Amino acid sequence: MEWDNLRFFLELSRAGKLTVAARRLGVDHTTVARRVQALEKSMDTQLFLRAAAGYSLTEAGRNLVPQAEAMESAFAAIEKARQGQKDHLSGQVRIGVPEGYGTLMLAPQLAELTRRYPNLGIDLLAAPRMLQLSRREADIVITLERPERGPFIISKLTDYVLRLYASLEYLQQHPPIGGREDLREHGFVSYIDDLLFSKELLFLDEIGKPGHVALRSTSILAQQQATAAGAGIAMLPSFAADADPRLQRVLGDEVCFTRTFWMLMPIELKDIARMKTTWNFLREKAQANQDALMGHISG
Numbered sequence: 001m002e003w004d005n006l007r008f009f010l011e012l013s014r015a016g017k018l019t020v021a022a023r024r025l026g027v028d029h030t031t032v033a034r035r036v037q038a039l040e041k042s043m044d045t046q047l048f049l050r051a052a053a054g055y056s057l058t059e060a061g062r063n064l065v066p067q068a069e070a071m072e073s074a075f076a077a078i079e080k081a082r083q084g085q086k087d088h089l090s091g092q093v094r095i096g097v098p099e100g101y102g103t104l105m106l107a108p109q110l111a112e113l114t115r116r117y118p119n120l121g122i123d124l125l126a127a128p129r130m131l132q133l134s135r136r137e138a139d140i141v142i143t144l145e146r147p148e149r150g151p152f153i154i155s156k157l158t159d160y161v162l163r164l165y166a167s168l169e170y171l172q173q174h175p176p177i178g179g180r181e182d183l184r185e186h187g188f189v190s191y192i193d194d195l196l197f198s199k200e201l202l203f204l205d206e207i208g209k210p211g212h213v214a215l216r217s218t219s220i221l222a223q224q225q226a227t228a229a230g231a232g233i234a235m236l237p238s239f240a241a242d243a244d245p246r247l248q249r250v251l252g253d254e255v256c257f258t259r260t261f262w263m264l265m266p267i268e269l270k271d272i273a274r275m276k277t278t279w280n281f282l283r284e285k286a287q288a289n290q291d292a293l294m295g296h297i298s299g
Contacts, residue, residue, distance in 0.1 A: 003075060006068045008035035009047060013065055014268045016054040020136045024092050026121060069271075090119035093278045096138030100220040101160075101261065102126025104240050105292075109285045113278065120274055128197065128218045139269055140279060144200040146262045153270050157263040158286040160293040162203070164250035165241045170230040177250055180208055187214035187232035189223045200259050203235040207255055238295030256295075261286070 008025065012032055015021040022029040040047050047061035057065070097106055103126045110122050125138055142157060164183075171177075175185050188210040191201055195218050204210060214232040217223050220240070227234040228246035235257070241247045263282060269275045286293070 003071060005035045005039040005042070006071060008032050009039050009061075009064070010068050010072060012036055012048065012055055013057055013061065014266075015136060016056070017136060018055070023094065023123075024139070026092050089117040089274045089277055091274050092121040092123060093140065093274055094123040094125060094138045095140045095142070095278070095282075096125040096127070097142040098144065098220075098261075099126050099128045100224075100237055100240050101142065103221060104243075105285075105289065106282075109281075113281050117274075117277070120277075122278070128220065139265065139275060140282070141264045142261050142282070143264060144198040144259060144261065146260075147264065150264075151267050152264045153267055155263050155283070157261040157283065158290070158293055159258050159260050161238050161295045162235050162257045162259065163238055163241070163253075163295060164207075164233055164255050165224075165227055165236045165247040166233045166250050167228050167230045167246055168248055170227075170232065171248065171250070173230075180251070180255065183208060183233070184211050186210065187212045189213075189215045189217075189227045189232045189234040191223075192216045192218055203257060206257075207235075239289070239292045242292070242295060242297060 008021070008031075011021040011025055012018065015024060018029040018032050022032045025032065036048065043060075043064075045060045046058050047064060048055040049058055095102075095106070095110075102124055107124060107126070110124060114120060114122060123138075146154060146156075175182065177183065177186070188204065190204055190213050193216075196202065197218075204213075210233075212232075215223075215226050217226070220236070223234050224236055224240055224244065224247075226232075227236065228244060233250055235255075236247075241249075263279070265275060265279060290296075
């Protein structure tokens with residue numbers, strides 16, 4: 001029995017779909033199917049039930065999992081000893097994350113992770129929507145809303161703050177803002193309500209309905225660019241807006257919201273070395289960047 005075939009078997013048992021297992025292994029989905037079929041032939045037994053929704057284990061397949069996992073652990077230990085800690089991690093990890101945090105914070109941080117582990121591949125899905133673990137869109141998901149249930153490892157990653165921002169040009173050309181009541185005289189840049197992907201991003205009702213929403217976008221980065229160009233006032237993450245010299249805070253801490261990023265991973269992935277290492281790295285970087293996330297400006 002070839003270990004390589006067992007490796008493909010394990011990944012498919014965890015993923016449930018050929019395409020997901022193939023992505024994690026860095027191969028074509030036909031390779032996964034061929035390897036599993038070869039294993040079934042060598043054992044003269046069916047290990048998976050095939051259906052339109054994906055692959056599920058037969059009783060024989062379930063019985064094989066703990067033995068294959070023991071071999072996986074032994075093989076990983078051998079590889080670690082042979083190659084050293086720096087090089088032993090390999091394979092793909094797909095991370096789903098809200099657009100602003102993924103683009104402005106994680107993208108440069110993950111470059112460091114790939115330097116640490118040259119054989120590790122990262123897929124960063126930074127999108128203005130919530131990615132679903134249940135649909136296997138990603139291996140690790142950072143989300144604004146904590147799920148109430150599910151077969152996931154769930155951990156609070158970090159809090160972050162959002163404040164009001166506008167360009168200096170906009171502020172010079174419009175009535176002064178001394179308090180919340182003055183905001184009614186100004187135009188805002190915000191989300192498109194019916195395309196909003198999280199209720200955690202509903203801000204305008206809490207600060208008083210503005211008289212006019214000048215520009216709306218599903219993208220927080222597009223909102224920031226429009227605000228910097230003078231389109232209006234926007235509620236932006238301080239980790240993004242404070243680093244933009246074109247923007248100034250409006251009303252300081254008088255209007256300040258705190259939100260939380262949660263990190264999720266399917267339970268069946270928790271013991272895979274590349275997943276654990278990536279998970280811990282994301283936590284490490286969030287902790288190291290608390291000043292930026294909480295909008296603490298030095299000086």
